[in-house]
Amino acid sequence: MVKKQIENFDLEQICNSGQCFRMEKLEENKYRVIANDRCLDIYQKDGECIFNCSLEEFAEIWEEYFDLKEDYKFYIDQINPKDTYLLNAAGMGRGIRILNQDLWEMIVSFLISQQNNIVRIRRCIQNICREYGEEKKTASGESYYAFPKPDVLACLEEDDLKACNLGYRSKYVVRAAKAVVSGDIDLQAIEKMKYAEAKKELLKIFGVGIKVADCICLFGLHHLEAFPVDTHINQALEKHYKRGFPKRRYKGFEGILQQYIFYYELFGEK
């Protein structure tokens, strides 16, 4: 067990921020996340956090995963004091962090996300993991499923994932898996690229458009300058930034602010 006091870290907010589809609230103050082929339970109350793992595992895996070495207050402090909308948004979503998630998992997750709602995205991914992911056990003997690797999904027919509720997105995922296995898409190479180049490469994947590519860059590659624009963000920008969002002022961490805006639009009181 690892006990920590952490600023700007709220699991409920991260859960609802729509960047991670394999994190769930088990009960009040208790959360579970599956990532890196591992399953972790976390207790959080009033800023105090208890990670149910060894100190070694925390240092090697989860500190990085939850981006805990980054100082988010530093970014929030740079918000224009006159921009009350953004201040309010960041004030409400200040516990959000951009997780360091697996690139392949993010590609699949956001292929599925298009024209889809969060509840169903979660279920789709759950179905895929149960059907094609490796079964694992927690220390206490509970079983869970890892995210299926590309080579497993590459063996499928294009429509096979319709059984997992993906609908027309099934062929996107299967084709992406085949592209990774064939070498047409080189994940390790993409991980070394800068934002612009990585985005360009991701756009080659069938089913990946600009918005999805930006989501993958932000959540799967930790390019904090990626600023995904979906319908919600678009509405917010039209309402509050008629002259455009001041990306120059916030160069290099626009993606963090995007998350505050997104979260505020979904959960903030109007």
Add this chain to the structure above:
DNA sequence: TAACAGGGACGTA
């Protein structure tokens, strides 16, 4: 019951 929208992207014009 039917219609509609939901964190888009593709193909065609």
Add this chain to the structure above:
DNA sequence: TACGTCCCTGTT
């Protein structure tokens, strides 16, 4: 650049 279409589910 614009528009119809793709699949499924929960909501109205």
